[in-house]
Amino acid sequence: MRILRILLAIAILLILAVGGFVLWSQRAEIAAIEPPPRAAFDRSLVEKGAQLAAIGNCIVCHTVPGGPAYAGNRPIPTPFGTIYSTNITPDPDSGIGRWSEEAFRRAMREGIARDGHHLYPAFPYDHFARASDEDVRALYAFAMTRVPVASRATANALPFPLNQRWTLVFWNLLYFDDTPFQPDPRQSAEWNRGAYLVEGLGHCGDCHTPRNLLGAERGELALAGGEAEGWSAPALDAASLAPVPWNAAHLFTYLRQGRDPEHGAAAGPMQPIVGDLAKANEADVYAIAAYIAGRIGEPSPEKHQRADALLAKAREAVEPAKPNPGEETGAAIFAGACASCHLGGPAIVSPRGIDLRLSAAISAPDPRDAIFIVLDGIHPPDGQPGPWMPRFDGAFTDAQLAALLGYLRAHYGQAPAWTDLETQMRDIRRSRERS
Amino acid sequence: MITLTVNGTSHRLDIDPATPLLYALRGELGLNAAKFGCGLGQCGACTVIVEGEPVFSCLTPVIALQDRRVTTVEGLGTADKPGPLQQAFIDEQAAQCGYCTAGMIMRAQALLDRNTAASDAEIRAHMEPNLCRCGTHMRILRAIRRASEAMRDHPTGTAREARR
Numbered sequence: 001m002r003i004l005r006i007l008l009a010i011a012i013l014l015i016l017a018v019g020g021f022v023l024w025s026q027r028a029e030i031a032a033i034e035p036p037p038r039a040a041f042d043r044s045l046v047e048k049g050a051q052l053a054a055i056g057n058c059i060v061c062h063t064v065p066g067g068p069a070y071a072g073n074r075p076i077p078t079p080f081g082t083i084y085s086t087n088i089t090p091d092p093d094s095g096i097g098r099w100s101e102e103a104f105r106r107a108m109r110e111g112i113a114r115d116g117h118h119l120y121p122a123f124p125y126d127h128f129a130r131a132s133d134e135d136v137r138a139l140y141a142f143a144m145t146r147v148p149v150a151s152r153a154t155a156n157a158l159p160f161p162l163n164q165r166w167t168l169v170f171w172n173l174l175y176f177d178d179t180p181f182q183p184d185p186r187q188s189a190e191w192n193r194g195a196y197l198v199e200g201l202g203h204c205g206d207c208h209t210p211r212n213l214l215g216a217e218r219g220e221l222a223l224a225g226g227e228a229e230g231w232s233a234p235a236l237d238a239a240s241l242a243p244v245p246w247n248a249a250h251l252f253t254y255l256r257q258g259r260d261p262e263h264g265a266a267a268g269p270m271q272p273i274v275g276d277l278a279k280a281n282e283a284d285v286y287a288i289a290a291y292i293a294g295r296i297g298e299p300s301p302e303k304h305q306r307a308d309a310l311l312a313k314a315r316e317a318v319e320p321a322k323p324n325p326g327e328e329t330g331a332a333i334f335a336g337a338c339a340s341c342h343l344g345g346p347a348i349v350s351p352r353g354i355d356l357r358l359s360a361a362i363s364a365p366d367p368r369d370a371i372f373i374v375l376d377g378i379h380p381p382d383g384q385p386g387p388w389m390p391r392f393d394g395a396f397t398d399a400q401l402a403a404l405l406g407y408l409r410a411h412y413g414q415a416p417a418w419t420d421l422e423t424q425m426r427d428i429r430r431s432r433e434r435s
Numbered sequence: 436m437i438t439l440t441v442n443g444t445s446h447r448l449d450i451d452p453a454t455p456l457l458y459a460l461r462g463e464l465g466l467n468a469a470k471f472g473c474g475l476g477q478c479g480a481c482t483v484i485v486e487g488e489p490v491f492s493c494l495t496p497v498i499a500l501q502d503r504r505v506t507t508v509e510g511l512g513t514a515d516k517p518g519p520l521q522q523a524f525i526d527e528q529a530a531q532c533g534y535c536t537a538g539m540i541m542r543a544q545a546l547l548d549r550n551t552a553a554s555d556a557e558i559r560a561h562m563e564p565n566l567c568r569c570g571t572h573m574r575i576l577r578a579i580r581r582a583s584e585a586m587r588d589h590p591t592g593t594a595r596e597a598r599r
Contacts, residue, residue, distance in 0.1 A: 335453035336496025390476035394488025395495045
């Protein structure tokens, strides 16, 4: 199905490409500058840029794990092929050392490199178009004062015609909206700040909004839930499926500390995001939380009641749920492997695992995230403190982990049983062994 | 009844299927190498090998181990005839209090069984889940490096034989 969609996408692009050759024109180059010295940038501006870069999580894509910061070349998998991130250190030849602020601003807002070539929308200029001049200036000051690293990115692995950058002219015509951020005068300053950051530099929709077959975010479904590196990125609007509804205070705790006692710990691709948000401006993170809470909205009285009941159960639970016939293996694995952290009683490990009734992964429409978590555990990024859940991929077979998740879904999930658990477990595990 | 195959020997045990392997090893089988550290999979003192993978025996209920092979330090060698990794730990004196040692050895063994040419970075990343409070890490890393060289030079070392 995915292959068909990709083929269809390629066919459409081919047709557009033929006509497009006529229309297309290369964008102008912006003159190279003599690399400015560090002293040319005001310290407070650099500091502000650092906090905004943390909100934009620039480092995640622009750094190879374990490699020099911001030197690029991290492979970014996309449905169309692999794109390698660019070097955004001020190295004059392989980085952006010769970029003027104007060139930097055009790249951020329009997706055009200094020499005039189009950048792929894997770089979220469709979000960064909302960023203010002031904030772009701060980010420029921050980038230009990083340690310069000489490093050229690997050539992208994209099929024809997507490897032709001029095809992006059409993508931009179809999907790129360059209007600046419009504040909503009916909302508070905090809400507007949050909206500005979420829609702009934070580019939350990059993962949390579903995409169409040409990889563009579907604006009508903004923040309705999407995908990130195989994980589901939960809905951040009224469709949110969190067992206990989010509010601004809990979102703030989660975004700032990487975990929340009513929702659990950040996992998967969200982990580096919260790691970065811990370094961002606190008021900005709160504004993001307030805006997202607004998008999710006030829960109905029924939802509230259900959440209170769940929280009460979670506080009282000291024994694992009684298994139904056929669930004995799953129940025994839960009792022997999970309960010491995930059931009530004295918190020996801090922070302890949450009661799984509160886990979004166990109540999610599909089991992917839960499978990733039991296989890999949850480990804070290197050198950072945080909750540490061991990996279980070596300890249990596919059938055993499927039995565990089946039991958890039945007794701790807030939704009907998942089907084909064992097949999905096996497929996910095999796909990783290959890569 | 639960059937456990440890270091090549099968045992039939009448215990609760949710019992952690660690308790069965120490309490039922008298195999005391694996240690109880935290009981929460946070420290690695209880690490053993199941089918080639390092696992926390404190968090692995015995029901999951029917028809799967478990290896503990007792399966790597004896005091008179230590396995290459045990010998390397002795040669490097890679212990202070020794409480983490059995877990360290088993996690390292799982790596060296797969790859005797692991880089220092790979060894560090692989050993990351196991903690040592005394701070003997540098000696432990040296011991693993030494054992990997020994195992490369003599690929059918005592450890492999002892476990068959």
